[in-house]
Amino acid sequence: GAGVSQTPSNKVTEKGKYVELRCDPISGHTALYWYRQSLGQGPEFLIYFQGTGAADDSGLPNDRFFAVRPEGSVSTLKIQRTERGDSAVYLCASSPKTGLEQFFGPGTRLTVL
Amino acid sequence: KNQVEQSPQSLIILEGKNCTLQCNYTVSPFSNLRWYKQDTGRGPVSLTIMTFSENTKSNGRYTATLDADTKQSSLHITASQLSDSASYICVVSSGGSYIPTFGRGTSLIVHP
Numbered sequence: 001g002a003g004v005s006q007t008p009s010n011k012v013t014e015k016g017k018y019v020e021l022r023c024d025p026i027s028g029h030t031a032l033y034w035y036r037q038s039l040g041q042g043p044e045f046l047i048y049f050q051g052t053g054a055a056d057d058s059g060l061p062n063d064r065f066f067a068v069r070p071e072g073s074v075s076t077l078k079i080q081r082t083e084r085g086d087s088a089v090y091l092c093a094s095s096p097k098t099g100l101e102q103f104f105g106p107g108t109r110l111t112v113l
Numbered sequence: 114k115n116q117v118e119q120s121p122q123s124l125i126i127l128e129g130k131n132c133t134l135q136c137n138y139t140v141s142p143f144s145n146l147r148w149y150k151q152d153t154g155r156g157p158v159s160l161t162i163m164t165f166s167e168n169t170k171s172n173g174r175y176t177a178t179l180d181a182d183t184k185q186s187s188l189h190i191t192a193s194q195l196s197d198s199a200s201y202i203c204v205v206s207s208g209g210s211y212i213p214t215f216g217r218g219t220s221l222i223v224h225p
Contacts, residue, residue, distance in 0.1 A: 040217070041218075042204075042215035042218050043157070045215075048211065091156055102159075102213075104157050105156050106154070107155075
């Protein structure tokens with residue numbers, strides 16, 4: 001595709017449920033980033049992949065959050081036992097390689113009731 | 114700690130007017146600074162990128178300036194249009210990290 005895509009665009013779930021958020025980066029981009037953005041705030045770094053490996057997961061808030069990128073392309077952000085505080089827009093970005101411009105997807109709006 | 118502060122937090126202007134958004138940063142060592150535009154419900158899109166040696170860079174009606182000595186940047190929007198209504202985010206990259214530091218953004222509303 002022409003840009004980064006994310007699915008679903010919106011996700012409403014109940015407290016305690018498990019959710020998966022998907023990111024399809026621009027073809028050929030080796031670097032992939034996940035961010036979380038609350039209303040009126042800038043994106044907050046969660047995790048960064050270089051290829052298939054998580055090069056930096058220091059932004060994950062706790063062990064309920066996990067992300068994978070098994071084939072170095074599509075990535076899935078997984079949240080277990082969701083809490084109301086997890087409600088936010090989750091943004092994915094990809095880059096041709098580390099340090100170059102990041103291209104963002106439209107985000108997934110997660111609402112935990 | 115690396116930080117990026119933006120002002121004002123929000124701004125309302127009339128269509129056709131000019132405006133200037135500010136960004137102060139404490140990121141070190143400095144690598145580059147980007148201004149992103151984020152429309153409601155969309156991901157951020159890069160407007161300009163500036164490196165240490167650049168003072169001014171333009172992209173259409175958008176002009177960014179950088180003063181690396183005072184660690185300040187500004188984004189000037191000329192002859193604003195309704196489509197300029199968005200959040201503008203200042204992002205600074207450090208030479209020592211591949212994770213950039215984001216500001217909170219300035220919310221700009223352009224009224225007809």
